[in-house]
Amino acid sequence: MMALKEGKRKPQPEWVRNIQEGDVLISRTGFRRIVRRAVHFRNGDLYMVWMTIQHCSWTGRCYTLKTYHDLIFEGFTPAGYALTLTKDLDKRIADEFHKLDKGLTCCDVEGIA
Numbered sequence: 102m103m104a105l106k107e108g109k110r111k112p113q114p115e116w117v118r119n120i121q122e123g124d125v126l127i128s129r130t131g132f133r134r135i136v137r138r139a140v141h142f143r144n145g146d147l148y149m150v151w152m153t154i155q156h157c158s159w160t161g162r163c164y165t166l167k168t169y170h171d172l173i174f175e176g177f178t179p180a181g182y183a184l185t186l187t188k189d190l191d192k193r194i195a196d197e198f199h200k201l202d203k204g205l206t207c208c209d210v211e212g213i214a
Contacts, residue, residue, distance in 0.1 A: 116179045117147050117169055123183040129176025135184055137164060137191075138198055147172075151198055157207035163197055164210075 120126075124136045138151040147169045154165045167175075186195070190213070197205050 113146050113169055117172065118145050120147055120150060120179075121183065123186050125180035125182055125184060126172070126177045127180050133180060134177070135186070137186065137194055153194060153210040153213050154207045155211075157211070161206050163194060163205040163207055 120139045126134050134152050136150045140148045150167050151164050
């Protein structure tokens, strides 16, 4: 398989490049998901977003990671608004991104966008 030459890849849509913490995305099925954390490459392209997990997994973690390709494949679109993540649970979820041990589990965030 040949790799694309630098500058020949399809650019990310502007809405993807602009994703930030608190943005609400809508899945193909209409489920609203809150971006809990977003990381971009130096060129501005989206690398990955963190969202609360929808269903418990073998990891037991309260979050899942989605790349640009995951978002496009799963049919996510911007809802056009963002939320401020200032509640106690929002802060506890954000703390989980930096922990090796699990404090919150998937059961703690079940049903939370």
